[in-house]
Amino acid sequence: MTVTAPPTTTGPGTHDVADARPRFRPWRWVATAVLALVAAQILTFLVTNERFGWDVVAAHLFAPSVLAGLGTTVLLAVLAMLIGSVLGGLLAAAQLSGFGPLRWAATTYVGVFRGIPPLVQLIFWFNLAYLLPEISIGIPFGGPDLVSWNANDLITPLTAGVIGLSLVESAYLAEIIRAGVLGVDQGQREAASAMGFTPLQTFFRIVLPQAMRVIIPPSGSQFISVLKGTALVSVIAMNDLLHSVQVIYNQTYEIVPMLLVACIWYLTVVTLLTIGQRRLERRFARGHVRTAPTGGAS
Amino acid sequence: MSPVLSLRGTTKRFGDHTALDAVDLDVAEGEVVVVIGPSGSGKSTLVRCVHQLESVDGGGMYLDGELLGYSEHRGALRPLTPRGTAAQRRRVGMVFQQFNLFPHFSALRNVSEAPRRVHGRTAGEAEREATALLDRVGLGDRLHHYPRQLSGGQQQRVAIARALATRPRILLFDEPTSALDPELVEEVLGVLRGLARDGLTMVVVTHEMAFAREVADRVVFMEAGRIVETGPPAQIFGSPRSERLHSFLSRHTREVPA
Numbered sequence: 001m002t003v004t005a006p007p008t009t010t011g012p013g014t015h016d017v018a019d020a021r022p023r024f025r026p027w028r029w030v031a032t033a034v035l036a037l038v039a040a041q042i043l044t045f046l047v048t049n050e051r052f053g054w055d056v057v058a059a060h061l062f063a064p065s066v067l068a069g070l071g072t073t074v075l076l077a078v079l080a081m082l083i084g085s086v087l088g089g090l091l092a093a094a095q096l097s098g099f100g101p102l103r104w105a106a107t108t109y110v111g112v113f114r115g116i117p118p119l120v121q122l123i124f125w126f127n128l129a130y131l132l133p134e135i136s137i138g139i140p141f142g143g144p145d146l147v148s149w150n151a152n153d154l155i156t157p158l159t160a161g162v163i164g165l166s167l168v169e170s171a172y173l174a175e176i177i178r179a180g181v182l183g184v185d186q187g188q189r190e191a192a193s194a195m196g197f198t199p200l201q202t203f204f205r206i207v208l209p210q211a212m213r214v215i216i217p218p219s220g221s222q223f224i225s226v227l228k229g230t231a232l233v234s235v236i237a238m239n240d241l242l243h244s245v246q247v248i249y250n251q252t253y254e255i256v257p258m259l260l261v262a263c264i265w266y267l268t269v270v271t272l273l274t275i276g277q278r279r280l281e282r283r284f285a286r287g288h289v290r291t292a293p294t295g296g297a298s
Numbered sequence: 299m300s301p302v303l304s305l306r307g308t309t310k311r312f313g314d315h316t317a318l319d320a321v322d323l324d325v326a327e328g329e330v331v332v333v334i335g336p337s338g339s340g341k342s343t344l345v346r347c348v349h350q351l352e353s354v355d356g357g358g359m360y361l362d363g364e365l366l367g368y369s370e371h372r373g374a375l376r377p378l379t380p381r382g383t384a385a386q387r388r389r390v391g392m393v394f395q396q397f398n399l400f401p402h403f404s405a406l407r408n409v410s411e412a413p414r415r416v417h418g419r420t421a422g423e424a425e426r427e428a429t430a431l432l433d434r435v436g437l438g439d440r441l442h443h444y445p446r447q448l449s450g451g452q453q454q455r456v457a458i459a460r461a462l463a464t465r466p467r468i469l470l471f472d473e474p475t476s477a478l479d480p481e482l483v484e485e486v487l488g489v490l491r492g493l494a495r496d497g498l499t500m501v502v503v504t505h506e507m508a509f510a511r512e513v514a515d516r517v518v519f520m521e522a523g524r525i526v527e528t529g530p531p532a533q534i535f536g537s538p539r540s541e542r543l544h545s546f547l548s549r550h551t552r553e554v555p556a
Contacts, residue, residue: 197384210401
């Protein structure tokens with residue numbers, strides 16, 4: 001045995017890789033130094049530049065009008081996401097349908113509402129009264145009306161915002177859901193129908209839970225983008241988060257500090273959403289890890 | 299006694315290709331029919347059609363005398379609604395080549411889900427029965443494992459338990475061992491032997507000639523969408539009448555010595 005042999009010795013039996021040390025990676029040290037430098041620079045800038053006005057930020061962060069704006073923003077995002085999910089699910093089903101006209105209608109819908117900028121759609125819905133002075137439910141093509149509303153009363157900034165954002169969301173979510181459903185193996189559907197499940201049971205018990213794994217990550221991004229998209233409703237004079245800080249800085253001219261207030265709240269909500277998304281992902285990852293269940297032998 | 303399953307002139311086409319060409323077949327109560335034949339001979343299509351995973355283009359299929367997939371309405375045949383088809387499928391069990399277990403359910407839930415959701419059993423009842431069935435296929439200690447945590451042979455045995463859970467009139471097996479590693483084939487065939495002994499009515503599509511010879515009450519040899527020859531295993535394997543069966547067997551028994 002040559003236990004004391006120097007590590008330069010070659011030949012079988014003279015080495016043990018268990019004693020190896022990690023590889024020396026000089027570029028990682030360089031990268032760490034550069035990143036630390038940049039971070040320090042940004043931090044110094046944030047702290048020493050008085051124009052950020054952190055005292056103003058602190059004073060307005062929990063101002064009632066800002067919190068009300070935040071509430072409106074979250075409400076709008078949640079409503080758009082809920083309505084968008086339901087509509088998107090129906091649209092995805094229609095796009096996957098074997099019935100041509102339904103498929104074409106859904107594809108056209110997705111094309112239109114995904115193709116027009118959300119800002120344009122919001123202004124359009126806000127001005128719906130110009131196109132349809134009266135909105136009514138009744139017999140089509142000149143039949144009597146059963147219920148009717150004045151469009152100007154019905155289309156408030158809130159309804160215009162909810163309609164506009166929901167329609168855009170539904171178009172994006174339809175694509176996400178469709179891709180998720182297509183990703184589920186055909187054999188799953190066959191096995192489910194072999195068990196005697198009806199088409200609805202097959203969809204809700206077998207296909208959708210598996211598709212959720214693929215649907216959740218992009219839907220999470222979509223929720224985040226609709227939350228940020230709510231800032232657009234400030235152009236139709238809705239009191240969302242952005243609008244609430246605009247009202248303040250239009251009087252005080254503290255534009256940057258007030259925008260920072262909005263940034264902090266947007267980032268807070270987005271971070272909470274991201275945490276929620278990760279939890280959901282773990283929940284639907286059931287059965288997709290190879291480790292044995294706790295307490296079971298493998 | 300009238301047969302459990304009857305096929306009369308069953309025909310299936312995929313475009314120009316005729317996958318099933320006017321097939322006639324009767325399967326009696328408690329009978330084990332093993333279907334053999336080269337790839338593309340229509341054996342898989344046969345069981346998939348019986349299970350209505352494929353629509354047929356001609357002829358009729360009957361389960362306990364009831365026409366499958368269609369009902370007569372004012373003298374004309376109309377396809378059944380999805381609900382009606384589902385009701386017929388509940389009386390037929392199917393085991394797939396690729397297992398097709400539900401990956402998001404545990405082994406226990408894979409087996410108990412259909413009795414609960416489709417047959418209206420209570421959760422407790424369904425789980426008790428599922429536990430017994432998984433015990434029967436030798437997996438009583440794997441109840442809470444997910445499919446991905448099981449070997450191929452174990453997954454296929456769960457799939458068999460799942461097919462049994464709905465108490466079908468007839469069980470169809472579509473090449474149940476073809477996706478398995480060679481050393482896992484035997485554990486699945488062992489379960490199939492047990493079911494045959496218990497008197498279940500089965501149609502098994504397989505390439506396992508030794509199994510066919512041992513377990514089948516009747517062997518069906520298919521080629522090019524037709525049933526070329528049918529008979530007890532001793533006759534099919536001992537004295538094949540057609541030239542095509544003869545050459546098929548000489549190709550296959552080289553791999554699987556008797």
